[in-house]
Amino acid sequence: MANCEFITLTDQELVGLVQLEDNKAAFSELYNRYWEPLINLAGKRTRSLSMAEEIVQDVFVDFYLRRKEIQVKHSLAAYLKTAIKFQVFKTYRAQKIQDKYIETVSYSGYTTPIQPDNILEAKQIHAEIFQITEKMPATCKEVFLLSRFEKRSNQDIADQLNISVAMVRKHITKSMNIMRSEIKEHQMDIFYLVLLLYMHKN
Template identity: 25%
Template structure:
C-alpha cells in the first residue's frame, strides 16, 4: 500500500483499469474528503454530500475498466461532483413541482370518492412500510411524525440522546423514501 502512495494519479488510474483494489483505495483516500467538502459547499447538507461522493466512487469502481479521462483526474472528479449535484437539484425541482401541484389540488378541495379510496390505500401502504422499520427507529419516527414531538421531547421520553433521535429519524426517512417516494411521504404527513 505504501508504494501506491507515491504513485501519480495517472499511474493509479492505469492500475484501476485492471480492477486493482489498492489503487482504487488510494484514489479514494486522496480525494474523498476534498470532494465531500466541495459537494457539501454546493448542497449545504452533510448527508447528501456524503451519499453523493460515495455514489461517485461506486461509479468510478464500476466503470474502472473503461474509463476515458480527457483532463486531469481531479478535474474529472470535480466535474462528476458538479454533474451529480446539478442532477440532484433538478430532481428536487421536479419533486417540488409535483408537490406544489398536489398542494394546489388539495387546497382547491376537488375530492372525489376515488381520491379518498386512493388516500386510504396509500395510507395503508405507508403504515405497512413504517411497521417494518426496526422497533426503536419506528417508535422515534412515529413520535416525531404522528405525535408531533420535538427531538428534545422524544429524547426525554425515550431516554436517548438528541443525536440518536436525529439519526433514527434520518435513517427512517432514508429507508422509506426509496420505497414510498416523496409524494407518498407528503401525503402521509398531510393525511395524518
C-alpha cells in the same frame, strides 16, 4: 505491489491499474486522496455534510462501476470535480421532482389524488434521463443539460461553449433523438412531463 507503494504513484498510473487490473488497492488510494477535498467541494454547494458525503460516495461508486469505459482526458481531479457538480445537480433535481410533479398536475385542474406509483415513476424517469445523457457526446450532453435543466437560453449556451446558436439547436435536436431512442415506449408520457417541468422558451 505493497500498499505503501501506491502512495508514490501518479493519479494516471493508479487509474490505469484500476481500469486494466481492477486493482482495489489502487482504487482505495484514489479514494483516500480525493475523499476530503471532494467532501469540501460538495459541502460548499449543498451546505450539508450528510448530503455531501452521500454525493461523494455516489461519485466514487459510479467511477468504479464504469471504470472500464471512463476516459480521463485531462486530470482525475478535474474529472471528479465535474462529476461532483453534476451529482449535486442531480440530487437537487431529484428532491424537487415530486413537488414539481404535484404542482403541475394541480395547475392542470386535476382533483384526483396523485398516486405514489406515478410519483415514483417520474423520479425513475428523471434518473434514467441522466443515465442516458452519459451516452451522449460531450458537447451534446452539456448543451442538453444547460438547456433543459439549467434553463439557459440558446444564446447563453452558445456564448458559454463558444459555438453558434445554430449548432446549439442541432445538439438539442440530437440529444432529444437519443432520448427518444433510449427511453422505453410506455414511459414516454412521463418522460415528456419530466422534461416539460424544466423546459423554457428561448
